[in-house]
Ligand code: FAD
């Protein structure tokens with residue numbers, strides 16, 4: 001039985017802690033915030049509406065092992081996410097689909113017509129080196145300008161052409177009327193919320209949780225056979241090679257008393273001049289009944305908590321140099337969205353933590 005220190009209690013850290021504890025090791029799980037769950041944390045606001053403190057988190061995955069694993073710690077509420085974009089005074093489905101194009105231009109195109117239209121306006125870009133290449137090659141100039149350019153500039157403070165292809169590549173384009181945001185086989189919300197899921201995940205006699213604890217300052221680090229670090233990669237090395245860019249967001253929460261629902265779907269995106277990127281209304285996600293409603297506006301910013309790694313050529317280069325340092329750091333495993341500097345969804349973070357935990361258990365013997 002070894003002692004393992006896990007730094008950070010988001011999905012990456014909490015799953016690793018559980019797996020190591022179940023394998024018979026003693027785990028100290030240190031989280032600097034005053035709650036579990038990392039950025040997926042949810043809580044009731046002053047009016048009693050369940051909200052996500054760090055912006056909307058919708059669970060979706062294609063991976064049965066991830067689904068089965070988390071299902072040990074939560075029941076689910078079936079939920080398919082839908083997003084409308086506020087463009088030209090209309091609310092139009094995103095991802096762009098047949099309805100989006102017909103409503104935007106006042107047409108009545110069939111699926112086949114839409115396919116032909118996209119074929120005509122699509123810009124041939126090969127290889128696909130940037131998010132601009134991806135968007136232009138999927139939907140052409142006009143739709144790229146209306147739906148992607150402004151939103152991306154606000155979200156990242158970078159042009160589409162300065163971002164890796166995978167960023168805007170997350171959003172598909174469809175010729176059908178399918179208006180779901182995700183196409184994954186499993187789409188759901190934890191029935192009792194994320195905080196409850198995390199409480200069950202770390203509820204194990206071999207896990208000692210410390211909230212409000214700086215993981216890297218823990219005295220137990222010296223006795224630990226292994227440290228699992230899920231904080232920002234550059235922070236671990238005291239930013240010695242320079243700062244990795246992480247994009248932050250200011251979340252402006254608001255409760256609207258006496259308003260049952262304020263918008264038709266959970267999230268409305270604003271690619272236009274508004275200073276925020278999107279507004280999410282939580283009751284759509286949770287199905288909660290309440291006489292009022294609660295929303296959050298997201299204002300992207302360069303300062304504040306690190307939320308998004310910024311995938312682009314220079315940051316990739318710097319991240320690679322930090323990863324080389326990390327690989328030489330014996331007895332430490334770097335895991336998760338911040339420590340791996342990868343734009344991971346929750347299910348990908350869980351999958352990576354499960355794989356890494358198997359390897360750690362094997363190595364601990
Ligand atoms: P985190 O959740 O960031 O957890 C890391 C934890 O480590 C934090 O709690 C931090 O406080 C702690 N920590 C860091 N350094 C230290 C230290 N030195 N000592 C102690 N503690 C430390 N994914 C989806 O699948 N669906 C979505 O809809 C979705 N929406 C998102 C919306 C927003 C606005 C954001 C920002 C992300 C979204 N994600 C979504 C991604 C999701 O948040 C991540 O996949 C997930 O949080 C990754 O978990 P993690 O444990 O790697 O990192």
Ligand code: UDP
Nearest residue numbers: 085147148149151152155167168170171269
């Ligand atoms: N995007 C956009 N317009 C939109 C939605 C997304 O330009 O209305 C681009 C933008 O660059 C964004 C990326 O696509 O960062 C990925 O969007 P997603 O909704 O997956 O972002 P997340 O939920 O991770 O913030």
